[in-house]
Amino acid sequence: MDEFSFIDSIKPDSYRQSSLIKGIDDDAAVFRQNTQDIVTAVDTMVDGIHFSRETMEPYSIGYRALAANLSDLAAMGAEPAFFMVSIVIPSDWAEQELQEVYRGMASLGDGYRMDMIGGDTVSGKEFAISITVFGYVERNKARYRTAALPGDILFVTGTLGDSRAGLECINKKIDNEYLIQRHCQPSPRITFAEQLSSFNRVALNDVSDGIASEGSEIAEASCVDLHIAYDSIPYHSSIAELFPNQYQEWILSGGEDFELLGTISEREWPEVQQKAEELNLSVTKIGYVSEARESKGLVYLTMDGRTERLEKSGYTHLQEGRD
Numbered sequence: 001m002d003e004f005s006f007i008d009s010i011k012p013d014s015y016r017q018s019s020l021i022k023g024i025d026d027d028a029a030v031f032r033q034n035t036q037d038i039v040t041a042v043d044t045m046v047d048g049i050h051f052s053r054e055t056m057e058p059y060s061i062g063y064r065a066l067a068a069n070l071s072d073l074a075a076m077g078a079e080p081a082f083f084m085v086s087i088v089i090p091s092d093w094a095e096q097e098l099q100e101v102y103r104g105m106a107s108l109g110d111g112y113r114m115d116m117i118g119g120d121t122v123s124g125k126e127f128a129i130s131i132t133v134f135g136y137v138e139r140n141k142a143r144y145r146t147a148a149l150p151g152d153i154l155f156v157t158g159t160l161g162d163s164r165a166g167l168e169c170i171n172k173k174i175d176n177e178y179l180i181q182r183h184c185q186p187s188p189r190i191t192f193a194e195q196l197s198s199f200n201r202v203a204l205n206d207v208s209d210g211i212a213s214e215g216s217e218i219a220e221a222s223c224v225d226l227h228i229a230y231d232s233i234p235y236h237s238s239i240a241e242l243f244p245n246q247y248q249e250w251i252l253s254g255g256e257d258f259e260l261l262g263t264i265s266e267r268e269w270p271e272v273q274q275k276a277e278e279l280n281l282s283v284t285k286i287g288y289v290s291e292a293r294e295s296k297g298l299v300y301l302t303m304d305g306r307t308e309r310l311e312k313s314g315y316t317h318l319q320e321g322r323d
């Protein structure tokens with residue numbers, strides 16, 4: 001059993017609430033409230049899995065935990081509003097450190113005028129933080145993984161592989177402020193996703209496991225094939241300089257960049273580029289969408305003139321050989 005088959009096994013066959021629009025199966029769930037839709041998601045970070053207390057400041061642990069959740073709201077095109085925080089606290093954590101975790105969350109949440117409206121506190125063996133976020137999206141404007149159509153452009157924001165490289169810098173004590181910052185305090189692409197609200201149809205997914213994985217999620221959910229040109233994938237020059245033997249894999253499956261992977265019609269693509277430019281954010285066409293050749297949507301990668309299937313390869317919890 002891995003994480004994905006576990007989620008499949010506990011997925012309800014049907015939902016009872018008529019206000020529910022999207023349950024399990026996307027970056028966040030959506031339900032309808034009068035004219036607006038409400039979007040909610042939860043993500044958890046555990047010491048030793050998502051960060052190490054030895055190498056990450058409590059401030060960044062809080063900042064990053066909220067950023068990962070806001071990234072799911074961004075992937076739905078939602079405007080952040082509220083969050084709730086559940087923490088498991090081991091006995092060797094000082095109150096001052098916990099205050100720092102909350103200061104990190106506030107520093108990101110304040111920028112979006114978010115309110116913290118509750119949570120839960122328990123003691124336990126490993127530090128863990130679980131955040132539930134709530135946001136609003138205009139009716140029928142939530143951005144689902146199911147929305148990709150043949151002929152679309154496949155794009156990604158920012159650069160990929162930075163977070164994994166940043167983690168390596170931390171572990172190997174390599175002093176690269178940019179990469180370490182990208183790992184410790186990632187920027188969820190909320191404003192960019194909101195700027196796309198004028199478009200009727202956009203598919204979005206945020207990059208937590210790596211585009212090999214999130215690409216497959218879009219391909220499967222939309223029943224389309226995605227074609228990625230390796231050479232067009234954007235990355236920061238320092239990752240190639242520092243990690244020449246690893247960066248190529250990290251671009252595809254390093255994960256935790258919290259960038260957005262999306263598709264949009266070719267006609268609207270120039271407008272997407274313009275909106276990104278206005279925000280000083282880079283957005284790059286990395287491929288295109290076609291009809292699925294097989295019964296299930298797949299991702300293909302072209303590299304050095306050869307095209308091969310790109311398998312899901314990011315971080316999967318509950319895998320054999322991994323705790």
Ligand SMILES: Nc1ncnc2c1ncn2[C@@H]1O[C@H](COP(=O)(O)OP(=O)(O)O)[C@@H](O)[C@H]1O
Pocket residue numbers: 007010023024025026027028029042043072208
């Ligand atoms: N333990 C669980 N119980 C119920 N639903 C879950 C559980 N774990 C994940 N899900 C749901 O499965 C879907 C995929 O989750 P996940 O891969 O964590 O998404 P993301 O990468 O966007 O955070 C989401 O709809 C999520 O809410």
Ligand SMILES: Cc1ncc(C[n+]2csc(CCOP(=O)(O)OP(=O)(O)O)c2C)c(N)n1
Pocket residue numbers: 043044048049050051052068167208209254255256315317
């Ligand atoms: C100490 C440490 N080891 C390994 C990693 C790498 N890592 C841990 S979880 C993860 C994937 C993202 O986390 P997940 O819980 O799958 O987030 P979700 O897909 O639910 O958004 C990655 C790349 C890390 N960030 N820190």
Ligand SMILES: [Mg+2]
Pocket residue numbers: 026027071072075205206207208
């Ligand atoms: Mg997500």
Ligand SMILES: [Mg+2]
Pocket residue numbers: 042043
């Ligand atoms: Mg998740």
Ligand SMILES: [Mg+2]
Pocket residue numbers: 208209315
């Ligand atoms: Mg994951």
